[in-house]
Amino acid sequence: MFRPNFSRGLLKILTRWLIFLSILTVSSAIKDPDVEGEALLDLLHFLNDSNKQITDWDSHLVSPCFSWSHVTCRNGHVISLALASVGFVGTLSLSITKLKYLVSVKLQNNNLSGPLPDYISYLKDLQYLNLADNNFNGSISDKWDELSNLS
Numbered sequence: 001m002f003r004p005n006f007s008r009g010l011l012k013i014l015t016r017w018l019i020f021l022s023i024l025t026v027s028s029a030i031k032d033p034d035v036e037g038e039a040l041l042d043l044l045h046f047l048n049d050s051n052k053q054i055t056d057w058d059s060h061l062v063s064p065c066f067s068w069s070h071v072t073c074r075n076g077h078v079i080s081l082a083l084a085s086v087g088f089v090g091t092l093s094l095s096i097t098k099l100k101y102l103v104s105v106k107l108q109n110n111n112l113s114g115p116l117p118d119y120i121s122y123l124k125d126l127q128y129l130n131l132a133d134n135n136f137n138g139s140i141s142d143k144w145d146e147l148s149n150l151s
Contacts, residue, residue: 036078037064039098040071047083047112048090054083077101084130085109097122104128111135118143126150 037059044057057068065073072080078099088110094117096102102123112134118141120129127149144150 034063035098039095040064040068040078042095043093046090046093046095047088047110049086050089051087053086074101080104082106083110088112092117094119096120099123100125102126106130107134108132113137116140120144121146123147124149
């Protein structure tokens with residue numbers, strides 16, 4: 001049989017492993033969702049990729065910064081979307097405003113429609129925006145004047 005000291009040592013090791021695994025499980029469960037990844041998936045839904053050109057944007061992948069096409073990141077944040085001439089036929093979604101670090105958005109040469117949304121003005125770091133050759137209607141909102149970095 002086991003010696004008493006050996007049994008206590010084994011019990012201590014097992015207890016520590018169970019505590020470690022419990023902490024690991026709890027920390028995984030409370031991990032913040034990838035807000036930018038969710039925003040991009042929502043944006044893609046509203047852009048309506050009817051031709052299924054964007055196939056690697058997947059909520060099961062770690063982050064859009066690691067492996068998603070048409071996305072450029074800096075310091076773990078999405079700073080650029082290059083989605084020109086993809087064949088989108090939808091609209092812009094409010095979820096684009098969750099991409100707070102966006103510097104560049106290229107959506108030209110698609111078939112996007114609807115009004116030019118005033119919420120684009122929430123993208124305070126935006127320097128480049130190309131929405132040419134789409135089917136937007138209405139006028140550009142006065143709120144776009146707040147985009148002081150836009151060239």
